[in-house]
Amino acid sequence: MWSIGELAEHAGVTVKTVRFYSDRGLLPEAARSTGGHRRYGPEALDRLRLIRSLRTLDLPVPDVGRILDEEDALEDVIVGQLRELGSRLAALRWREAALQLLRDCAPAERAERLRLIGAVSAPPSTAALARFWRRWLPPRLPARVVSAVIEQAVPQPPADPTPAQVLAFARLHALVSGDCLGTDPCQPAAHQPGKGYRPAVLYDGLAEAFALASPQLRAQRAPHAGEALDCFVSAYARSSGTRDAPAFRHQLSGVLAADPRIDRYWQLTAELSGPSEPTAGAAHDWLRAALDTQIARPAA
Incomplete structure (x- = not known):
């Protein structure tokens, strides 16, 4: 069993990061020490690395939780994120063209x-x-x-x-x-x-x-x-x-x-x-x- 600091060291993250995901239910603790400190099993390391990979893709924390808890959630989340990203890119392209229009027109x-x-x-x-x-x-x-x-x-x-x-x-x-x-x-x-x-x-x-x-x-x-x-x-x-x-x-x-x-x-x-x-x-x-x-x- 690892302490929160040991898990953070093995994963290459800060203790604050481990505590953040634990508090949101994404990284359940395996037990508590006699002093009330959190303890994690080796499986927590794989789960933490998966969480970090998903967050690297800018997936929101609730979506990460769905993927961890639901077997078929990953595909739905990916489709939804691609749809949202497409809308954001379209908005950016529209804004870029609008700014170019204002830049290139006569001041009047x-x-x-x-x-x-x-x-x-x-x-x-x-x-x-x-x-x-x-x-x-x-x-x-x-x-x-x-x-x-x-x-x-x-x-x-x-x-x-x-x-x-x-x-x-x-x-x-x-x-x-x-x-x-x-x-x-x-x-x-x-x-x-x-x-x-x-x-x-x-x-x-x-x-x-x-x-x-x-x-x-x-x-x-x-x-x-x-x-x-x-x-x-x-x-x-x-x-x-x-x-x-x-x-x-x-x-x-x-x-x-x-x-x-x-x-x-x-x-x-x-x-x-x-x-x-x-x-x-x-x-x-x-x-x-x-x-x-x-x-x-x-x-x-």
């Missing part, structure tokens, strides 16, 4: 940029963007459709952002934190037709139309008539209980042109995500332009 811009950046957490949350879309989308939309639209429309902040991406996200956050982009009501005119309107039909059809238009955007083709445009118009027609016809296309062009636009949202989203994948907003604008081009051609 710093106050505004500091205000924008200060409103965003690090790492940033997309909760405000999701709330905006829930207000923007039409009422009575099924939850599955709302989730699908939000997943497509809300960009995820990059893990290793550039200063320009930090600025784009901060501006996007400020944009959606306002009151419906200055419009009242929040939904555009295309969301507020008369009786019988079926918003789920509209958004299911729009998702298909955007998927058809995306290859055209990637190939940088000019807006034109075709399958994507037909699917786009059909989504609006079926959702309002009418049929696709030349007169409806003229009417739809006017309705979409009169809607409160969120072009700024999609512009900032493109700046944040990069040009590799067209946004839903870019696809919508391409299809609107294709519709306007088709309507204008007979008149020309």
Whole structure:
């Protein structure tokens, strides 16, 4: 049996360290001397060395206790620590890019940029963007459709952002934190037709139309008539209980042109995500332009 000092000497630590882990129940004593002093068996040395190894990895004392007491706890603790470390690293990378943004901008811009950046957490949350879309989308939309639209429309902040991406996200956050982009009501005119309107039909059809238009955007083709445009118009027609016809296309062009636009949202989203994948907003604008081009051609 070893005294606390002997155990500390064998382990190469201080008596204070041994007492700290003993007091927290990580290093149980085997017995007490007649004078009431702690005594430890040889197995305490292996346990103390394991504790030190785990603490070298910066694991919190409660997690170390779990690993010592529960056979399968190590894997769970490692997964949790990796998740936490990833979040901390993402926050540090975001702060680094934000500081670079402030360092490199003109002095006259710093106050505004500091205000924008200060409103965003690090790492940033997309909760405000999701709330905006829930207000923007039409009422009575099924939850599955709302989730699908939000997943497509809300960009995820990059893990290793550039200063320009930090600025784009901060501006996007400020944009959606306002009151419906200055419009009242929040939904555009295309969301507020008369009786019988079926918003789920509209958004299911729009998702298909955007998927058809995306290859055209990637190939940088000019807006034109075709399958994507037909699917786009059909989504609006079926959702309002009418049929696709030349007169409806003229009417739809006017309705979409009169809607409160969120072009700024999609512009900032493109700046944040990069040009590799067209946004839903870019696809919508391409299809609107294709519709306007088709309507204008007979008149020309």
